[in-house]
Amino acid sequence: MSVQAILMDKGCHVVTAAGTDTVKDACRLLHTNHIGAVVIVDRENRIEGIFTERDVVAAIAQRGISCMDLQLSEVMWKNVFSCSRSTSINRLMDIMNKQKARHLAVEHDGRLAGIVSIGDAVRHHIRAIEYEAEHIRSYIAG
Template identity: 40%
Template sequence: MTVCAILSAKGSQVVSVAPDVKLSAALKILSEKQIGSVLVVSGTRIDGILSERDVVHALDKRGAVALDEPVSLAMTRKVVSCRLSDTVAHLMEVMTAEKFRHLPVVEEGKLVGMVSIGDVVKLRVQEYEAEQEALREYINTA
């Protein structure tokens, strides 16, 4: 299975904010949408990604004053992305090695979606369930 299959099932909507948005406003978006990260974009360029972990680090380092600062001060600047053709196994390797839970999907320089570790786990569970059902069918018809 590939990233394309994940996006086909969940859609390609990506939540993003501008770099100058206050951290408190970004937190409100995370809470309202019940998501773990937002992309930080300027026009069509990905400037960074803001995750729950980034927020915790910002609050730990600068205290409550961080909430009035722009997300650009708290975001992760080095954004690792994936492609539509990447396999779920590859995503699992990258997410585990880099300790990321969210990866933007970029194809030909354009943002086309976002995948999370939850999306990956959901797909893997569906694959295992399908395999189990196929085995049951095989055993019942043998």
């Protein structure tokens, strides 16, 4: 099973922002959409960075509440971990675990094609295990 299976299930829509948007704007997006990360893209939908709940906490801890007026380009994580649609779920989980990343952007031809969270990966991994267990039960019973 691959990242493509996750995207087919949840869709490819990603909440994005521009680097010129403020931290306050991004916090509003996170809250309104009930998400943990906003991908920062340029006009051609190329990934420039990512801004997560962790980044909100870090910005407040380092700069105080005045950080809300900063542009995302000043506080976003620029070293965005990404994968492709063909990345396996096991590889995806390995990357997330090693990088301690809860969100990975999905890139296709240098542009944003989706986003996957650790919750998405775990959900699909559990489904695969359940599917395999059911087939084993059927084989044994049959």
